[in-house]
Amino acid sequence: xxxxxxxxxxxxxxxxxxxxxxxxxxxxxxxxxxxxxxxxxxxxxxxxxxxxxxxxxxxxxxxxxxxxxxxxxxxxxxxxxxxxxxxxxxxxxxxxxxxxxxxxxxxxxxxxxxxxxxxxxxxxxxxxxxxxxxxxxxxxxxxxxxxxxxxxxxxxxxxxxxxxxxxxxxxxxxxxxxxxxxxxxxxxxxxxxxxxxxxxxxxxxxxxxxxxxxxxxxxxxxxxxxxxxxxxxxxxxxxxxxxxxxxxxxxxxxxxxxxxxxxxxxxxxxxxxxxxxxxxxxxxxxxxxxxxxxxxxxxxxxxxxxxx
Amino acid sequence: xxxxxxxxxxxxxxxxxxxxxxxxxxxxxxxxxxxxxxxxxxxxxxxxxxxxxxxxxxxxxxxxxxxxxxxxxxxxxxxxxxxxxxxxxxxxxxxxxxxxxxxxxxxxxxxxxxxxxxxxxxxxxxxxxxxxxxxxxxxxxxxxxxxxxxxxxxxxxxxxxxxxxxxxxxxxxxxxxxxxxxxxxxxxxxxxxxxxxxxxxxxxxxxxxxxxxxxxxxxxxxxxxxxxxxxxxxxxxxxxxx
Numbered sequence: 421x422x423x424x425x426x427x428x429x430x431x432x433x434x435x436x437x438x439x440x441x442x443x444x445x446x447x448x449x450x451x452x453x454x455x456x457x458x459x460x461x462x463x464x465x466x467x468x469x470x471x472x473x474x475x476x477x478x479x480x481x482x483x484x485x486x487x488x489x490x491x492x493x494x495x496x497x498x499x500x501x502x503x504x505x506x507x508x509x510x511x512x513x514x515x516x517x518x519x520x521x522x523x524x525x526x527x528x529x530x531x532x533x534x535x536x537x538x539x540x541x542x543x544x545x546x547x548x549x550x551x552x553x554x555x556x557x558x559x560x561x562x563x564x565x566x567x568x569x570x571x572x573x574x575x576x577x578x579x580x581x582x583x584x585x586x587x588x589x590x591x592x593x594x595x596x597x598x599x600x601x602x603x604x605x606x607x608x609x610x611x612x613x614x615x616x617x618x619x620x621x622x623x624x625x626x627x628x629x630x631x632x633x634x635x636x637x638x639x640x641x642x643x644x645x646x647x648x649x650x651x652x653x654x655x656x657x658x659x660x661x662x663x664x665x666x667x668x669x670x671x672x673x674x675x676x677x678x679x680x681x682x683x684x685x686x687x688x689x690x691x692x693x694x695x696x697x698x699x700x701x702x703x704x705x706x707x708x709x710x711x712x713x714x715x716x717x718x719x720x721x722x723x724x725x726x727x728x
Numbered sequence: 729x730x731x732x733x734x735x736x737x738x739x740x741x742x743x744x745x746x747x748x749x750x751x752x753x754x755x756x757x758x759x760x761x762x763x764x765x766x767x768x769x770x771x772x773x774x775x776x777x778x779x780x781x782x783x784x785x786x787x788x789x790x791x792x793x794x795x796x797x798x799x800x801x802x803x804x805x806x807x808x809x810x811x812x813x814x815x816x817x818x819x820x821x822x823x824x825x826x827x828x829x830x831x832x833x834x835x836x837x838x839x840x841x842x843x844x845x846x847x848x849x850x851x852x853x854x855x856x857x858x859x860x861x862x863x864x865x866x867x868x869x870x871x872x873x874x875x876x877x878x879x880x881x882x883x884x885x886x887x888x889x890x891x892x893x894x895x896x897x898x899x900x901x902x903x904x905x906x907x908x909x910x911x912x913x914x915x916x917x918x919x920x921x922x923x924x925x926x927x928x929x930x931x932x933x934x935x936x937x938x939x940x941x942x943x944x945x946x947x948x949x950x951x952x953x954x955x956x957x958x959x960x961x962x963x964x965x966x967x968x969x970x
Contacts (some may be wrong), residue, residue: 639821639822667821701818703814703818704818704820706782706802706818707814707817707818708831709801709802709803709806710780710782710802710806710810710811710812711806711811711828711831711832711834711877711881712803712806712807712834713803713831714803715803721823721827721831722820722823724822725820725821725822725823725824725827726820726821726822727822728822
């Protein structure tokens with residue numbers, strides 16, 4: 421049975437678009453404790469015994485099922501590190517929705533560090549969606565430091581959408597991926613920082629097998645006095661192809677450091693990186709203003725579209 | 729009705745003031761399809777940008793249906809009923825064709841109405857409605873989408889800055905058809921197009937020839953076109969040198 425208060429429910433809506441208990445497997449964590457769990461015939465969730473966290477086992481051949489594992493923190497001063505391991509069986513096709521919402525009205529910092537490891541079986545297909553959201557007007561910081569590790573077997577495919585649009589004061593995201601032959605990884609990161617927030621995102625993608633492909637794309641907006649660092653490296657150890665792109669809009673007194681990098685250890689590794697930082701183009705604002713939008717409305721539309 | 733009274737505009741280049749528009753007077757009546765033409769650098773695009781409020785004049789007034797809009801900003805002029813199609817349409821990462829049409833219509837636009845506007849400009853709606861207005865679209869495609877946003881706005885005054893620029897010959901036929909249709913439905917609104925294209929000049933109610941920031945001639949296509957086509961240069965060399 422899921423027991424959540426009003427603030428926790430609002431956070432869940434923000435991070436997982438959930439308005440009620442989802443169908444399929446789920447594990448809800450609220451203020452460091454299990455708030456609800458459901459398993460299916462194909463998806464099992466068990467609590468770790470040696471440390472905080474869960475193991476998610478998805479049977480081979482599981483198709484069109486989903487797992488929701490939202491985490492909410494609504495108490496000030498709570499700090500936790502959680503280890504979640506996903507074992508995704510061969511030939512399965514699943515959607516995993518994770519996410520963390522922090523509401524901190526108090527004066528102490530709240531922090532959630534999630535360590536997610538994905539062991540993706542041969543030819544399995546995974547879509548992973550992760551949203552981070554912070555709210556509350558307390559002086560305490562809202563801190564999220566996610567670590568994501570992805571181990572992909574031959575022919576597997578992983579699509580990751582990671583979004584952090586509002587309210588997280590400090591975040592240090594680390595993503596590591598190891599891909600075998602024919603495996604495919606697509607990462608779409610969306611980030612907006614404001615106030616005096618600081619966000620660091622680091623990727624290390626290793627393409628270890630022939631035909632492995634990776635596409636790591638980040639779009640971000642830095643407003644006010646916020647700071648962002650994007651550090652993405654793709655390493656090609658076999659005939660493979662990789663692309664990384666970092667596209668940022670800078671506003672106010674923001675600070676952005678983009679460091680896309682490539683490393684090739686095979687003559688047939690084809691690797692490309694792109695990075696662009698710039699303010700909103702004057703022409704874009706003018707165009708939307710000629711449609712009757714105010715300058716502020718135009719700016720919002722441009723940012724919303726950019727972070728879609 | 730658009731009235732332009734004694735309008736002047738200048739830019740500063742190398743610390744010297746250069747006048748682009750000089751004491752210009754022009755009235756565009758409702759129900760009229762007016763084409764402004766003239767050599768490069770004659771101030772045509774600047775005039776359109778002054779009407780939209782993108783540039784501010786040095787002196788003079790602009791009136792829309794009797795209301796002085798000279799001091800209004802772009803947004804307010806757009807709300808009063810002026811729309812503007814850019815010569816080089818702007819690209820937006822992440823904003824889709826249907827989003828732009830919805831913003832243009834200023835209300836929740838149904839997919840079927842959005843499709844209608846796209847079909848008008850010769851785009852297969854199904855293929856374009858979800859496309860982002862980014863660099864994956866060609867110049868010609870962008871241009872047609874730009875025109876579709878004006879169709880979605882239904883304003884009193886539609887300004888087009890060189891709609892033919894960047895459009896291929898095949899699409900150009902379509903463009904003429906769109907303008908002919910707009911002209912037939914014009915009623916109490918008006919259309920002002922900046923163009924060099926003979927075919928567009930031919931369907932005008934009135935042609936206004938601009939040179940050196942002033943109107944050098946105006947009249948019906950029958951009156952103005954032979955003069956424009958007949959001469960090797962629209963402005964004599966001496967006149968340019970002065």
